Amino acid sequence: MNAPTITPALTKNQSLVFDVLTRAEAPVSAYTILDRLRDHGFRAPLQVYRALDKLTEFGMIHRLESLNAFVACAHLQSECCGGTGHCHGTVAFAICESCGNVSEFHDDEVDHRLEDWAKGRGFKPAKTTIEIRGLCQNCVV
């Protein structure tokens, strides 16, 4: 992984955007973030996208490709993976289409299988997306 192993100091805009995502209980789109930060002086999409880019680079948030939306990383200070901060490998997401809840997980065996496929084809992976959309336990009825 390329993400820094320690959390870097955030700029004001980055902090504001990260706070929005941290407080949110579901993925948030860039334009929704913009709306929520109007009172803090945000006026243009680019202010949001720039912060999102940096936070992604830092490994502090994830983009959900199938939603065009963003979530705070759930594993930042978790005890998983040895408690050293970020998990290694590809993160997978289970996204509830009813309540919006997102579970972040990772599976070594899945990673391994995908890596093997890539190795076998001489394909060099840069970024892998795994997103399961469906209904979470609470919403299945």
Next chain:
Amino acid sequence: MNAPTITPALTKNQSLVFDVLTRAEAPVSAYTILDRLRDHGFRAPLQVYRALDKLTEFGMIHRLESLNAFVACAHLQSECCGGTGHCHGTVAFAICESCGNVSEFHDDEVDHRLEDWAKGRGFKPAKTTIEIRGLCQNCVV
């Protein structure tokens, strides 16, 4: 899977859109499809999106979430999976960011691991996206 086991008759618009995707050597966006079909009478995005929706429903094309673009299914009449038409389970994609080539594959073990995770959490999957972006063998140098 919910896709029909035999290929349904396509309407004119569906055929035109499917042909564009079949001929393309890389994923194509909806608006690019629109441009390529102007000469055939296409005038509005909705004509494309409606055809794309149906073709997706038929399992004849795939949407690549990380690109906002579409490809023809590579396995429609392939000998894989018993030669009976569609593969079952989730299809994964390896997308070359240099040449645009897309490889479609499928891995039972990956499916199984993701299903197990879902079962363990009471999560009911509706659609799973797996996309590996990187460089194909030809482009890696």
Next chain:
DNA sequence: CAATTGATGTAATAACATTACATTTGAACA
């Protein structure tokens, strides 16, 4: 042939993202 269903045509708008350019900030260091 009436009724229904699915497909189509068209316009308008919404939602998501980037380019271009000007300005400001802050740390490094001569």
Next chain:
DNA sequence: TGTTCAAATGTAATGTTATTACATCAATTG
């Protein structure tokens, strides 16, 4: 201290992707 440089910021304009709303047409079927 003041210069310089890189990063961050502000703003406007534009580009790209997707949907809503509404009218019409075509094929099927009862």
